[in-house]
Amino acid sequence: MADLSTIDAILPRTKRLKAATNDTHERLDQRILATDPFGSRDNYVRFLTVQYRFHRSVDPLYRDAALGALLPDLAERNRFDKLTADLADLGQPSPVDDMPQPFETGAVDLPTALGWLYVAEGSNLGAAILFKLARALDLDEDFGARHLAGHPDGRAQHWRAFTAVLDTIELDDAEEARLEAGAKAAFARVHALVDMAARNGP
Numbered sequence: 277m278a279d280l281s282t283i284d285a286i287l288p289r290t291k292r293l294k295a296a297t298n299d300t301h302e303r304l305d306q307r308i309l310a311t312d313p314f315g316s317r318d319n320y321v322r323f324l325t326v327q328y329r330f331h332r333s334v335d336p337l338y339r340d341a342a343l344g345a346l347l348p349d350l351a352e353r354n355r356f357d358k359l360t361a362d363l364a365d366l367g368q369p370s371p372v373d374d375m376p377q378p379f380e381t382g383a384v385d386l387p388t389a390l391g392w393l394y395v396a397e398g399s400n401l402g403a404a405i406l407f408k409l410a411r412a413l414d415l416d417e418d419f420g421a422r423h424l425a426g427h428p429d430g431r432a433q434h435w436r437a438f439t440a441v442l443d444t445i446e447l448d449d450a451e452e453a454r455l456e457a458g459a460k461a462a463f464a465r466v467h468a469l470v471d472m473a474a475r476n477g478p
């Protein structure tokens with residue numbers, strides 16, 4: 277019988293990333309939903325602030341030339357401007373960041389960056405549920421919930437176009453480990469941003 281490591285090795289890379297981050301993702305969902313983000317516009321702004329800060333962290337990756345060469349539609353996938361617009365729709369200034377940015381200076385390690393991008397892009401799948409809930413607050417793709425809207429090609433198709441590339445990029449074992457560490461670091465950052473929002477408010 278195949279042992280677990282063999283089964284692991286034949287799974288597509290993004291499926292392995294999903295399995296490796298399942299626990300942290302589940303805890304994150306529960307923590308976010310526990311703040312009742314769609315209970316009121318004030319609550320939603322708090323959630324938006326977390327999203328804004330996370331997407332501000334990954335914004336440099338979407339502008340990176342080396343990553344753009346690997347993932348040709350990368351620049352169009354960037355949702356940071358939509359988050360800025362969502363906050364402006366709700367009369368909120370862009371929040372100031374007091375956490376050091378992970379990618380603002382120096383060269384980006386590609387496998388690490390791909391791990392972070394896996395998380396940022398994957399979060400657009402869960403956004404389908406959140407986008408529906410946002411309607412209760414009269415928010416949609418033109419006002420306040422722009423960053424949660426699906427892609428015109430459909431969310432699943434848009435995600436598959438991303439995973440098709442990510443699954444086939446050649447990485448050695450050490451790079452594979454940095455990819456997974458990058459995905460975990462991205463989730464850890466969102467957890468830290470949820471902590472920050474709970475302490476400070478938006």
Ligand code: HEM
Pocket residue numbers: 290291293294301304305306308309330394395396397398399400401402403405463466
């Ligand atoms: C309350 C908030 C959230 C809910 C309810 C939620 C829910 C979901 C759901 C239903 C999926 C699709 C799972 C599937 O197709 O099997 C998903 C995928 C994903 N979500 Fe979330 N999510 C939330 C927040 C987030 C956040 C804040 C992040 C990270 C910034 C995130 C990262 C991901 C990733 C990386 C995937 C792709 C998993 C994969 O198929 O590889 N999610 N989420």
